[in-house]
Amino acid sequence: xxxxxxxxxxxxxxxxxxxxxxxxxxxxxxxxxxxxxxxxxxxxxxxxxxxxxxxxxxxxxxxxxxxxxxxxxxxxxxxxxxxxxxxxxxxxxxxxxxxxxxxxxxxxxxxxxxxxxxxxxxxxxxxxxxxxxxxxxxxxxxxxxxxxxxxxxxxxxxxxxxxxxxx
Numbered sequence: 001x002x003x004x005x006x007x008x009x010x011x012x013x014x015x016x017x018x019x020x021x022x023x024x025x026x027x028x029x030x031x032x033x034x035x036x037x038x039x040x041x042x043x044x045x046x047x048x049x050x051x052x053x054x055x056x057x058x059x060x061x062x063x064x065x066x067x068x069x070x071x072x073x074x075x076x077x078x079x080x081x082x083x084x085x086x087x088x089x090x091x092x093x094x095x096x097x098x099x100x101x102x103x104x105x106x107x108x109x110x111x112x113x114x115x116x117x118x119x120x121x122x123x124x125x126x127x128x129x130x131x132x133x134x135x136x137x138x139x140x141x142x143x144x145x146x147x148x149x150x151x152x153x154x155x156x157x158x159x160x161x162x163x164x165x166x167x
Contacts (some may be wrong), residue, residue, distance in 0.1 A: 007068030015075040019043055039081075042090045046078060049094070 002010070016163040026033065054071070061067060077085035098105070
């Protein structure tokens with residue numbers, strides 16, 4: 001077992017840094033090659049989905065022995081072109097599933113967008129009302145402070161005036 005820190009470093013290097021550089025090189029070529037760009041798009045689609053599932057999976061199965069090493073092996077399988085792991089996983093597993101459920105996924109995304117907009121609108125409304133209350137409280141505090149200072153200065157003036165008469 002490599003340890004959590006070393007495993008994370010290797011995952012970042014193998015799963016993100018190296019592929020990002022390969023993707024960069026493909027994009028910056030003078031002559032774009034569609035098959036290369038398609039390869040990197042497929043890779044990043046799978047990595048994005050794996051990252052989402054990883055957040056859930058880490059909670060449930062991270063206690064398993066060699067869990068981190070299995071994640072590293074999966075990323076190497078996907079990255080290494082000779083293994084053809086990326087095209088197998090993408091074409092045999094992901095594409096059929098996505099094609100079958102594409103309309104449901106699109107509908108779910110639309111619903112989430114609508115709900116998200118409503119939640120943001122409610123949140124902004126709450127922030128506005130909260131800010132308004134704080135502003136009113138500050139205004140009241142300033143008024144009280146000014147009134148207290150005025151009464152103190154009047155008292156001090158009266159005391160000075162009284163003291164002047166006593167002398």
